[in-house]
Amino acid sequence: MSEEQHDTNVRIDNPADFPPQEDTVERLWTPQRMTYVLRNADDRPTRPKTRECPFCAGPRKSDEDGLIAWRGTHVFAIMNLYPYNVGHLMVCPYRHVGFITELDDAELFEFEKATTLAMKVMEEVSHPDGYNIGINQGEVAGAGVAAHLHQHVVPRWNGDANFMPIVAQTRTMPILLSDQRAAYAGAFARLAPDFGLPLK
Secondary structure, X not given: OOEEEOOOOOEEEOHXXXXXXXXXXXXXXXXXXXXXXXXXXHHOOOOOOOOOOHHHHXXXXXXXXXXXXXXXXXXXXXXXXXXXXXXXXXXXXXXXXXXXXXXXXXXXXXXXHHHHHHHHHHHHHHOOOEEXXXXXXXXXXXXXXXXXXXXXXXXXXXXXXXXXXXXXXXXXXXXXXXXXXXXXXXXXXXXXHHHOOOOO
């Protein structure tokens, strides 16, 4: 590494000799934030519980009113009321738990199996080019309903991110949620037996 010696014996390295960055993200190191991150859970502010959990309320409604596309033994698939993209649905356990680590083996198996079934349903109904699948666990991780675990399954198409969300902060949805739910429900009913999953 090249270096230049000064009278004060301070070494100055040439930035060109540093290894390249692995990504394009700049990082601001703030170690003082660890006191906030690691503080006692009892000290953390909590939001008031002002309304019922939508993932507990949904299955008590009819499939049409609850936007339920499929009901299994331990989990169900529900349309997202505020979709990231057309056809966005979520797989949820019936049990009100916040983290995937709280699922028992039967719930966990059906939770993941239902996610693969949802992908096949989308493939048959909507023919996407790809998928975003993910779980935000905890409010700090971006979960909108942090208390009830849900896995997002979002179909994606080439060119689906047009100028509308960027310029107008608006997403265009070419199909009603009720119509999308009905199309998905029919495909779930046809395909679930092939996945060894029940229909309730």
